[in-house]
Amino acid sequence: MSSRVPAVTPTPTPYLSAHRWPTPAPHPPLHYWLTRPFRPPAQVWASPYYPYGSNGDGRYLVHHGADFPNPEGTPILAGAEATVVFAGPDTREVLGPWAHFYGRAVVLRLTRQYQGRPVYVLYGHVRRTFVRKGDRVHQGQVIAEVGQEGIAMGPHLHLEVRLGENDYNATVNPEFWLTYMPGHGTLIGRLVTPDGRAWMGARILLYRVQKGQPRYWTTVPTYLEAPGIQPDPLWGENWLLTDVPEGEYVLEVAGVSPPLRRRVHVHAGETLFVEFVVPR
Numbered sequence: 001m002s003s004r005v006p007a008v009t010p011t012p013t014p015y016l017s018a019h020r021w022p023t024p025a026p027h028p029p030l031h032y033w034l035t036r037p038f039r040p041p042a043q044v045w046a047s048p049y050y051p052y053g054s055n056g057d058g059r060y061l062v063h064h065g066a067d068f069p070n071p072e073g074t075p076i077l078a079g080a081e082a083t084v085v086f087a088g089p090d091t092r093e094v095l096g097p098w099a100h101f102y103g104r105a106v107v108l109r110l111t112r113q114y115q116g117r118p119v120y121v122l123y124g125h126v127r128r129t130f131v132r133k134g135d136r137v138h139q140g141q142v143i144a145e146v147g148q149e150g151i152a153m154g155p156h157l158h159l160e161v162r163l164g165e166n167d168y169n170a171t172v173n174p175e176f177w178l179t180y181m182p183g184h185g186t187l188i189g190r191l192v193t194p195d196g197r198a199w200m201g202a203r204i205l206l207y208r209v210q211k212g213q214p215r216y217w218t219t220v221p222t223y224l225e226a227p228g229i230q231p232d233p234l235w236g237e238n239w240l241l242t243d244v245p246e247g248e249y250v251l252e253v254a255g256v257s258p259p260l261r262r263r264v265h266v267h268a269g270e271t272l273f274v275e276f277v278v279p280r
């Protein structure tokens with residue numbers, strides 16, 4: 001951890017949101033509008049160790065984005081047609097919790113709007129930028145290259161989606177905006193109480209069923225309560241697993257007795273919503 005980062009929140013045991021969690025809309029729309037920020041052989045999926053709304057098991061600040069580790073200098077591609085609203089060092093204009101948090105960044109305002117609200121995409125910790133404020137960019141255009149500026153530990157891209165305004169406290173889960181990888185689907189859901197509070201900092205476990213045997217696949221924490229961490233306004237989720245290979249799975253809420261499990265089939269190119277209700 002960089003010495004410039006003062007505050008680290010320890011991993012909490014699961015706790016309840018202070019208020020009722022937003023309820024999903026009846027038929028919320030999908031918005032996989034952004035192509036991946038990299039092209040293979042660069043890593044095109046986000047690191048599972050520090051997902052949106054988590055603190056990386058107590059090691060870091062609550063994460064407002066998703067991280068893509070790649071070597072310094074790897075070209076970063078615009079996810080959609082957009083206008084550049086920021087490009088350069090964030091020393092004077094504060095983009096994060098304090099100045100020089102992202103070191104150097106590009107912020108795009110997409111041409112498309114979501115529910116009548118502007119959508120901003122931030123590419124942070126970049127080494128060089130290749131666009132200027134006011135530029136129009138097209139999907140796939142090289143806009144910057146990977147660096148480790150600001151508070152980054154090691155070279156990676158920090159990707160953020162901001163809804164409604166270009167503000168650190170207006171983020172949503174960026175992985176929910178990235179186009180599917182071929183052969184993969186998305187699991188999204190809520191872990192709530194019967195009266196609609198969210199369980200925060202809990203763990204959802206995913207087992208892949210192969211030859212009838214469930215084997216541990218991955219885990220994802222539910223979002224932590226922090227300013228600027230919020231669900232999609234129409235989906236009301238508090239956890240998300242993207243890039244899940246098509247197949248049979250068992251989802252399980254960690255630490256609940258008797259066990260709370262759900263068998264699901266993930267189809268390529270589909271999004272499956274799963275709600276778990278756990279009393280206080």
Ligand SMILES: [Zn+2]
Pocket residue numbers: 063065066067157158159
């Ligand atoms: Zn990050």
